[in-house]
Each structure stands twice: as structure tokens, then as C-alpha cells.
Amino acid sequence: MLTCGKTALCEEKVRSHYTRHDLLSRVLSALENAGKNLSDLCPADLAPVDEFHIRGRKATLELAHAIKLGKGMSVLDVGSGIGGPSRCLAAEFGCRVDGIDLTEEYCHVAGALTELVGLSPLVTFHCADALHMPYPDGEFDVVWTQHTAMNIFEKDALYREMNRVLRPGGVLAIYDILAGEGGDVHFPVPWSRGLDTSFLITPDNLRRLLEEAGFEITTWQDTTDAALVWFRNVMRTRNGADIRPLGLHLLMGDDFEVMTRNQLRNLEEDRIVLYQVTAVKQAPA
Numbered sequence: 001m002l003t004c005g006k007t008a009l010c011e012e013k014v015r016s017h018y019t020r021h022d023l024l025s026r027v028l029s030a031l032e033n034a035g036k037n038l039s040d041l042c043p044a045d046l047a048p049v050d051e052f053h054i055r056g057r058k059a060t061l062e063l064a065h066a067i068k069l070g071k072g073m074s075v076l077d078v079g080s081g082i083g084g085p086s087r088c089l090a091a092e093f094g095c096r097v098d099g100i101d102l103t104e105e106y107c108h109v110a111g112a113l114t115e116l117v118g119l120s121p122l123v124t125f126h127c128a129d130a131l132h133m134p135y136p137d138g139e140f141d142v143v144w145t146q147h148t149a150m151n152i153f154e155k156d157a158l159y160r161e162m163n164r165v166l167r168p169g170g171v172l173a174i175y176d177i178l179a180g181e182g183g184d185v186h187f188p189v190p191w192s193r194g195l196d197t198s199f200l201i202t203p204d205n206l207r208r209l210l211e212e213a214g215f216e217i218t219t220w221q222d223t224t225d226a227a228l229v230w231f232r233n234v235m236r237t238r239n240g241a242d243i244r245p246l247g248l249h250l251l252m253g254d255d256f257e258v259m260t261r262n263q264l265r266n267l268e269e270d271r272i273v274l275y276q277v278t279a280v281k282q283a284p285a
């Protein structure tokens with residue numbers, strides 16, 4: 001559901017930034033070109049393309065272990081992209097996962113890939129806005145979000161909405177890019193082409209907003225150094241070599257090279273930092 005004026009316009013720009021129009025066919029062709037058999041795929045085969053955040057599947061597994069995710073838990077993945085993290089949580093930990101995302105094409109691709117790897121009984125996707133989640137209060141054991149809040153201006157409303165759909169004592173798991181002390185971000189970056197769709201906040205502001213929304217922070221980890229190591233490796237491996245068929249370039253489109261270079265520069269110049277945060281919904285006083 002769209003709200004009004006500025007927000008609706010911003011959401012349209014975010015959707016248009018991520019929409020490729022032919023993403024499913026590109027991903028399927030890339031899988032075949034990478035030598036994968038489409039009728040015998042496992043979720044991990046998709047990891048080079050479906051984990052759209054720094055440090056990919058490794059970061060997802062780290063966050064899942066940090067919150068002690070267990071079989072049968074209900075998880076809401078906010079900004080689920082093409083569904084890699086949701087499928088990973090279902091396949092590796094036996095969770096039931098609902099993913100919501102603003103970008104219609106991503107939800108369509110997420111559903112198709114989930115069907116392909118046989119996880120549809122555990123994982124479903126809906127096209128919805130993180131500020132207006134289509135769920136009743138207290139629905140989930142876990143709310144999970146990776147690299148999504150950067151696109152959302154109304155962060156106070158976002159964290160209040162996450163709190164609302166969690167059961168009391170439920171867990172919030174965050175892996176996000178935040179503002180460093182080095183100044184404005186160099187654009188384009190994978191999540192945005194400019195300040196009209198990029199809304200980074202500092203770690204201090206994130207802490208304050210989470211506490212105001214009714215969370216108690218349980219872990220607070222700066223993972224920027226690990227991100228830097230990962231990015232330098234990506235660039236070293238890439239150096240001069242052809243792009244592999246299966247990778248995040250399929251999601252980022254033609255600006256892939258410049259986005260990747262900018263991302264590394266932003267990290268090196270302390271313009272962005274990476275945080276893994278876990279928090280618990282406090283019971284009402």
C-alpha cells in the first residue's frame with residue numbers, strides 16, 4: 001500500500017531502481033551457462049546471485065546463528081529481494097519464512113526460484129511495503145532484514161512496524177549498511193543511484209530508534225572490516241577476468257562495475273559501515 005506524496009514517489013523510484021524486466025530468464029540462463037541442471041538445483045546453487053548483500057550467504061548464516069534460529073520458527077524477511085536469505089533460513093534451519101518486498105519483479109523471481117528448489121511449502125513471498133506490513137500484531141517469532149532499510153526514509157515507522165508484527169519476546173535480526181563518518185556516499189551504489197532513494201543513518205541513530213520502537217538490543221557488532229576484506233577479494237578475483245555467468249551483476253544491471261568500485265571506495269573512506277544487530281521485543285510495561 002502506498003501512502004502519500006513524497007513517500008509514494010520515493011517507492012516508485014526504489015522499484016524502478018531494482019526492476020530489470022527480464023530478470024527471471026536472465027537468472028535461469030545464467031544458471032544453465034554455469035553448468036547447473038535446472039531440474040536438480042539446491043538453494044546453495046543460487047547463492048552467487050540471490051544473496052543481495054555484502055558477504056552473501058556467509059553473512060546470512062552468521063546472523064542466523066547469532067539469533068539461534070531453530071526448526072519451526074516463523075520468520076518475516078523484510079525486503080526479501082529475490083529470496084536467497086529466506087530460502088537459506090528454510091533449507092538450513094527448517095523455519096517457515098514469509099518474505100515481503102516492494103519490487104514486484106523480485107517477488108515474482110523469488111517465488112519461481114523457490115518453486116524450482118522445492119521450498120514452496122516453507123517459503124512464500126508477497127509484494128508489500130515494509131511500512132505497512134500485511135500481518136496482524138504479534139505474528140512472527142523473528143523479523144529479519146538485510147540491506148533494505150537504506151532505501152526507507154521513515155525509519156521510526158519501519159522499526160515500529162517491525163516491533164508490531166513480532167510476538168512479545170520475539171527477535172529482530174538486522175544486517176545493514178549505515179552511515180560512516182567519512183561524508184556523503186559516492187553514487188551509484190547497488191541500492192541507489194542518488195540521495196532521493198538512499199537514507200543512511202548512523203549507528204547511534206539506529207540504536208536510539210530501536211530502543212524508542214520498544215526493542216532491547218542484545219548484540220551490536222561492527223562488521224565493516226570483514227566487509228572490506230570480502231570486497232577486496234571480490235575485486236582481486238575480478239581483476240581482468242571475465243564476469244562469471246552467475247552473480248550480482250544480473251541484479252545490478254549495466255552499472256554493476258561502477259557500483260562495485262564505489263562500494264569499495266565508500267567502505268575504504270569510512271562513508272559507509274556495516275552492522276549486525278540483534279534485539280528483542282520488550283513486553284509492554
Ligand SMILES: C[S@@+](CC[C@H](N)C(=O)[O-])C[C@H]1O[C@@H](n2cnc3c(N)ncnc32)[C@H](O)[C@@H]1O
Nearest residue numbers: 051052053079081101102103129130146148151
Ligand atoms: C539490496 S536488496 C536486499 C535484498 C535481500 N534482503 C537480500 O539481502 O538478498 C534491497 C531490497 O529492499 C527492497 N525494499 C526497498 N524498500 C522497501 C520497502 N519500503 N518495503 C519493502 N521492500 C523494500 C527492495 O525492493 C530490494 O529488494
